[in-house]
Amino acid sequence: MEGPGRLTGKVVIITGAAMGLGRTICTRHVKEGAGVMFMDIDAQAGEAEASKNPEMTVLVKSDVRLITDWEKASAVVLQRFGNIDIVILLNLDNELIIYIRIEQRWSTGQGEGNNLTTPGIGGDV
Known part of the structure; x- marks a missing residue:
């Protein structure tokens, strides 16, 4: 489909x-x-964007360095939409990457991977 x-x-x-x-x-x-x-960590800017199409969007103020924020975000998106199909990781400040421990990133990836595969409809992770 195009x-x-x-x-x-x-x-x-x-x-x-x-x-x-x-x-x-x-x-x-x-x-x-x-x-x-x-x-996004910038809730004000994020809300301005998310509010343009509230039936299709939800904002979660998050610090991607914190696994607790990932857990909160996953819970919100699963409650709102029921599933997660795609995760796009963008870090606007490359310096932040240095502070994210490999173990935490791996744990985050594993957590989202579980949500990506749970519905059982196939696809790529």
Whole structure:
């Protein structure tokens, strides 16, 4: 399928979603019909974007360095949309990556991987 609607029924988590490339990716996914969760540490900028299409978006103020924020975000998106199909990780501040321990990133990936595979509809992780 090509064009608008090709992501209808899909659910996307996007980190760094309030500004720049993250905002652009969010906007495009909404136009394509996806449910989108904005994850960003800047709640004000994120809310401004998420409020443009409230039936398709949800904002969770998050610090991607904290596994507790990932757990909170997963719970919110699963409650709102029922599943997670795509996770797009964008870090606007490359310095943040240095502070994220490999174990935490691995744990985060494992947690989201479980949510990505739970529905059993196939796909790529």
